[in-house]
Amino acid sequence: MKKVGLIPGLFAFLRMLKARNEKKAAADGNTREDPITALAKAMHPDALHLIVTQVREENATVKTYRLASRNGALPLFKPGQYLSIKLNIGQTSTARAYTISSAPYEADDNGYYEITIRHKKDGFVSPHIFSSWEEGTEVDATGPHGDFFYQPLRDNPNIIAIAGGTGITPFVSMLKQFACDANAPSLTLIYGCCDTDDILFEDKLKELCSDYPERFRRFNTFEKCESDSGLRKGFITAEFIRECIGEPLEKSFFICGPEIMYEFLAKEFARFPGLEYKQTRYELGGMPLNTGRIAGFPKDAMKKNVMLHIRNEFTDWHIPASTDEPILVAIERAGIILDSRCRSGECGICRSKLISGDVFIIPDKDGRRAADKALGYIHPCSTYPLSDGEILIPPGRPAQT
Ligand code: FES
Incomplete structure (x- = not known):
């Protein structure tokens, strides 16, 4: 059998995908949805439409929010998984991952999820949640996601x-x-x-x-x-x-x-x-807020301002960024919509292509596949800019669907 290298193999796969999509687009539309796909979609919907049904104060800085579904049953989850909560704050569309603190059995029979959040005085999201979420607030999310749960084949009991x-x-x-x-x-x-x-x-x-x-x-x-x-x-x-x-x-x-x-x-x-x-x-902990504590971060690049040229298929933007923050933060602050989920480099949902410029990726937070590394893709949530640069992001879509 003829051996094909990684890059030619990838291009062959992309050609096959393109041909498949062209055939699908040319079909007469008289196709039946595969029942297994329909079941999978029902069990793992793209978006969760939730409503706050209870707010509990745990202590002076921590609250638990109980969330029920606005439109049906809640997807199953494993204890240890998280919800990615979608938020619009000012002109910024962002997301935060919060571990579910309730148990899976509490979500059964039109039950609920609970998330427990600490108020961070200088934070961006937690003050917004503390001041605006109350009983009846509608919340959109995706998930549950993550693999921080017990797996009998892998973990000791x-x-x-x-x-x-x-x-x-x-x-x-x-x-x-x-x-x-x-x-x-x-x-x-x-x-x-x-x-x-x-x-x-x-x-x-x-x-x-x-x-x-x-x-x-x-x-x-x-x-x-x-x-x-x-x-x-x-x-x-x-x-x-x-x-x-x-x-x-x-x-x-x-x-x-x-x-x-x-x-x-x-x-x-x-x-x-x-x-x-x-x-x-x-458990994923987000990205460090202090680059001075990151081992291997180039000392001469700390606390510098850079300009990023961000573009998708339709639009482009020139935005300021800081070497002290992940690229995703600068993108969101500029009002550009880029989907995120784990915000820790793991899930790949924010995957974008680095066209030019120098960046730093914390080795422990580099969740990219080998092929993506070879082809120059990055996860902006876990990548710090070190110089001016250009990045191609996926087409935007509304944060709340
Ligand atoms: S949001 Fe998960 S890798 Fe960026």
């Missing part, structure tokens, strides 16, 4: 869940769902909080751990607490993890929290000889 602050959300969903199934994995939660006011879902965590002591355990540690409080003070170190779970080998670690916690834990995990990379799974 002894899950060690490490959470920081609002990073507890996937684990409260897992605990609630696992409690319904005697064959579900066991879960040990190691929860780091700023102080006792920062603990979320305290009553639920307490209830589940006391109802299922042989399956669920919880350990807390605090950045700040009184020395005579009897609470553990400090970060989640290798020693503390060992104190909680014994030997870490043969276990699967699921980690969700702020980027700074991921950096800290990467160093602590290096102190467990024999722990394999595949045993640790990190």
Whole structure:
């Protein structure tokens, strides 16, 4: 058999796709929709049309929003998955990924999803949500998405869940769902909080751990607490993890929290000889806000202004951008619509072609396929501009469909 290289193979595939689409367009339209495709579309709709049915204050800076469907059943999901919430703020169309904090069984029978959001004082999206979402607010989203969930073929049934602050959300969903199934994995939660006011879902965590002591355990540690409080003070170190779970080998670690916690834990995990990379799974955390903390980011390119020539098939724009922000942020700020979902380089929905210019992509956040790397594609959500440049984005479409 004749061997074909990667690039010629790709072009052959694209020619085949074009021929197929031409044949479809030339058909008489008397075609029946494949029932399997119809079922798949019903189970995984392109867009979710939701409505806020309850707002709950968890503490001074965190609220939980309950979302029901406006037009039918909610798609199934696995505990640990997220919704991509579509937002229009001023002239900016954007999206944010929020992990579902409710359990899958709570979405059954016209039930609900819940998302739990921390108000960030200098943030762009959370202040908007806190000030404008109330009961009756209509919300559009896509999802559920993501692969931060337990998979029996891949993961050990002894899950060690490490959470920081609002990073507890996937684990409260897992605990609630696992409690319904005697064959579900066991879960040990190691929860780091700023102080006792920062603990979320305290009553639920307490209830589940006391109802299922042989399956669920919880350990807390605090950045700040009184020395005579009897609470553990400090970060989640290798020693503390060992104190909680014994030997870490043969276990699967699921980690969700702020980027700074991921950096800290990467160093602590290096102190467990024999722990394999595949045993640790990190929830997507968005992109770092401080390029000064990104290993390998070129020092001489920090905090510079550049101009980007953005174009799609129909229009082009010349927009200012900063080397300190992912390209997607500059595109959205200019009012250009570019679909996004994970905003962490993983899903590929924002895939665009870099025509010219220098960029920086954090190696850990480079979710591009090998062929895309070879052909010069980038994921603007996880790519920082280093110079002026030109980028071809996919045709825009309304953020709320
Ligand atoms: S939004 Fe997922 S890769 Fe960009």
